[in-house]
Amino acid sequence: MEAGAFGMHFKREEEIYGEGEPAEYVYKVISGAVRLCSFDPEGRRLVEGFYLPGDLIGFEDEKVHRFSAEALCDCELAVYPRAAMERAAFTDKNAAFALYMLTSKKLRQTNDHLMVLGKKRAVERVAAFLLQMVARSGGDVLHLPMSRVDIADYLGLTIETVSRIFSMFERSRAISLSGARNVTVNNVGNLQSLAA
Amino acid sequence: MEAGAFGMHFKREEEIYGEGEPAEYVYKVISGAVRLCSFDPEGRRLVEGFYLPGDLIGFEDEKVHRFSAEALCDCELAVYPRAAMERAAFTDKNAAFALYMLTSKKLRQTNDHLMVLGKKRAVERVAAFLLQMVARSGGDVLHLPMSRVDIADYLGLTIETVSRIFSMFERSRAISLSGARNVTVNNVGNLQSLAA
DNA sequence: CGAAGGTTTGAACAGGTTCAACAGGCGTGG
DNA sequence: CCACGCCTGTTGAACCTGTTCAAACCTTCG
Helix, strand or coil: CCCCCEEEEEECEEEEEEECCCCEEEEEECCEEEEEEEECCCEEEEEEEECCCCCCCCCCCCCCCCCEECCCCCCEEEEEEEHHCCCCCHHHHHHHHHHHHHHHHHHHHHHHHHHHHHHHHHHHHHHHHHHHHHHCCCEEEEEECCHHHHHHHHHCCCCHHHHHHHHHHHHCCCCCEECEEEEEECHHHHHHHHCC | CCCCCCEEEECCCCCECCCCCCCCEEEEEEEEEEEEEEECCCCCEEEEEEEEECCECCCCCECCCCEEEECCHHHHHHHEEHHHHHHHHHHHHHHHHHHHHHHHHHHHHHHHHHHHHCCCCCHHHHHHHHEEEEEEEECCCCEECHHHHHHHHHHCCCCHHHHHHHHHHHCCCCCCCCCCCCEEEEHHHHHHEEEH
């Protein structure tokens, strides 16, 4: 998998790959952050997820990307030709097994997301989102790389609802805000009980 | 994969396996229908999907089932020991690749479900559900094996909303009902435009 | 045949959306 | 380096979709 890898830079809001394009490469986020999203026939956008350094994208598709990938901020990616990976998966049992494990993990994450969109109220969704960011960044002080629109489209809500709930959390001292994107989570337990 | 397979029968509402149980077997639906579901900490139930003859369940988990599987009606399943499959996946490149393809397909389905729960209105969700049933049964005359509660928990709605929308579709002649579970889809195009 | 559970329907309610106006921060250019 | 302008985010109020609560109606299964 390391063979043939090369680095690539993308600027803020730049498209890494588009929905429907042939899946030629797999990418690993080195620095920065990426969002995956897709549009329904009415043009409504769903954000599938956010990807931080260490995360892999582009492998979940078989021939064609079912999401578009966009840089949330300037970022650096390692790029792997997909053909080589497929070939490896087809001949090397370890590669194929690794690919299965990867897809299986992605499926697990998607199922969690499904539970959030299917059964949680707005407050629970936002709390779950913040907890997820805390867990992934490994600290209580967050600099969110994504906008309110991105969060809303990820949680199946509107920007107004997300914004209101951020404000509500700040009033209840569960979080502190300094600017819209700098969030300190003061009380993880509090959020956990809100996330249900 | 065929080696070591055996058949098993389950009665209506019987549990095939439970959430959290070690994933010892993989099952293929031979006859009848199955639902996969899981519960959130508050006890709210999400139905992950419905499985009809030919469908495979239990393979998407690594060690422990993340869903429980229950028989919607009396049904017959082919059972494969999971250990053998894992072993095959670990040693046989074709088996591992097949498992990857299977998981990848499941992931694609889950992403579609995600779009429905994240971005569709109630009418669109019910229309999408009916269209999916038409596509899978291969005919316009459906006998739904699942209750309104199951449909509601699958679509992230309440039984009342589902029931009302079925009635609405009947009034608009898009479908005909004879009993709650016998649905004839009269106008697929109509539903498609409603599903957005 | 009768009881129990599932379904339909109605009416009131509420959470989240929509529409609208304002505030604030950030980047850009002077 | 500051000021301006735009874009993002916040807040408010009215509205609407879907929920909740409640009652009647099947229907199906023992």
